[in-house]
Amino acid sequence: MVITVDTAIKIVTDNTEILPSKTVHFEESLGFCLAHDVHSDIDxxxxxxxxxxxxxxIAEDTAKVPVELTVIENIAAGSVPKKKVLRGQASKIMTGAAVPDGADAVIKFEETEDLQSANRVKILKSVSRGSNISKQGEDMRVGQVVLSKNMPIRPQEIGILATVGKSFVEVFSTPTVGIISTGNELVDVASKPSLAQIRNSNSYSLAAQARNLNAEVEIIGIVKDTKDEISSAIRMGLQKDILILSGGVSMGEYDLVGDVMKDLGTHIYFEKVALRPGKPVIFGRKDKTLIFALPGNPVASFVTFELFVYPVIHKMMGLTDVHRTTVRAALETEIIVKRRRREYRPAFIRLQNNSWIVSPVEWHGSADLLATTRANCLMVVREDVERFIAGQLIDVILLD
Structure with missing residues (x-):
């Protein structure tokens, strides 16, 4: 049975569980997802x-300007003020330094004149109370939740962890991923293909896609189109949280992956999805391992990973926003829909006059991986529309 893309996405996410948490040093937490709230221990x-x-x-001293004040102290960042500012006085102060008692405003150097006479400054502009002062605790308070459970940890979150003294942090684990490429025609990267052969690109592009999500990846290798070799490789991959196979999922004589998965007792959730590229895609579970058998054509493999494996990895990691960002963009060219399947076309999106503009890149089909290097998005051509005209808004999935 052929199911819709939306149904397939719901099936894979509904059958995905969050992985257990672990403790890591905060410097090593980049790309993980928080398993607990983080509280501040300081204002x-x-x-x-x-x-x-x-x-x-004192702001009141600057009500009528110009006015001359006596400079009583020079306060650098990291030093503690020693003197209280009284009427008619000022303390020279640097950015980040503690404001001394008595003072209720800071006036910029550019709005003053340093007098030649000893310890005097002329104020040229009035200031109001609180001007140029960051109040204690205005950014965060002791006990405040500063980072929430399920937040992704980016460089700015690393900075907050350092600010609140969180040397070790609880995060959800990232999944282990095994990758197998099937096909008699495949040779490794270091080999020169003969007339009937191609290099194994899918293993490495899929591995890069998974590593880009912080997953722990092992390329298990290339297997021939025999049930014994495929079965042996799948058994090796069942130690992983996710096992990805590419190739061997269509209807040909040598497309044996689906049969082998069933022979091994895999629970199959679906085998065909109404999309292009990538109609033959199998999703199943064997014990704790989620298995994705993706098409062998490189672009189909790339697209089906983005649609189905990407959200599974994110959900396993504890993230709540599991999908790539989708925006609406205006088409630059007309599109005629030839097949009643949802299409994901490599495209290039750009911002023009504060609006998104998108156009498809030249693409020769699901084997044309080079086209994706000219793309920065996937244009979603829905199955319920026969024709898109130039200027019409269309959904676009942003890629890295």
Whole structure:
């Protein structure tokens, strides 16, 4: 039975479970997903902090300008103010330094004049109370949840973990992924293909897609189109959380992957999806391992990974937003829909006058992997539309 893309996506995500959590050093947590909330152990800023290089003053002293004030202290970032600012006084202060008692505003150097007479400054512009001062705790408070469970950890989250002293952090594990390429025609990268052979590109592009999501990947290797070799390789891959095979899933005499999966007792959820490229795609489970058997054509393999494996890896990692970002973009050229299957065409999207514009790249079909190197998105050509005209809005899946 052929199912829709939307149904297939729901099936794979509904049958995916979040992996157990583990503790890692915060410097090694990039790309993981938080398994617990993170609380702050400090106020931030930890004191009233100057947001400018200038002078800490009493705002009322600057009501009528110009006015001259006596400079009583020079406060650098990291030092503790020693003197309280009184009426008619100012403290020279650097960005990030603690504002001294008594002062309620900071005026920028550019709005002052350093007088030649000892310890005097002329204020040229009035300031209001609170100007150029970051208040204690305005960014975060002690006990505040600063990072929430299920958040992805990016460079900015690493910075927050450091700020709140979280040296070790609880994250969800990333899945282990095994990759097998099937086909008598395949040779490894280092080999020169003969007339009837091609190099094994799918293993490496699929591995790169999975590693890009922080998964732990093992390329198990190339297997010939025999049931024994395919069965042996699948058994090796069953130690992984996810096993991906490419090739051997169509209707030909040597397309044996589906039969072998069934022989091994795999529970099959679906075998065909109404999409192009990539109609023959199998999803099943054997014990704890989710198995994806993807088409052998490189673009079909690439697209079906993005549609089905990508959200599974993200869900296993604890992320709640599991899919790639989809935007609406205006077509630059007309598209005629020839098949009643949803198509995912390599395309190039750009921003023009604050609006997304998209056009398909030259593409010769599901074996033309080179076309994807000119693309930065997949254009979604829905199965229920016969024709898209130039200027019409269309869904576009953004790629890295």
């Amino acid at each position: 931030m800023p930890p004191f009233n902090r100057s947001a400018m290089d200038g002078y800490a003053v």
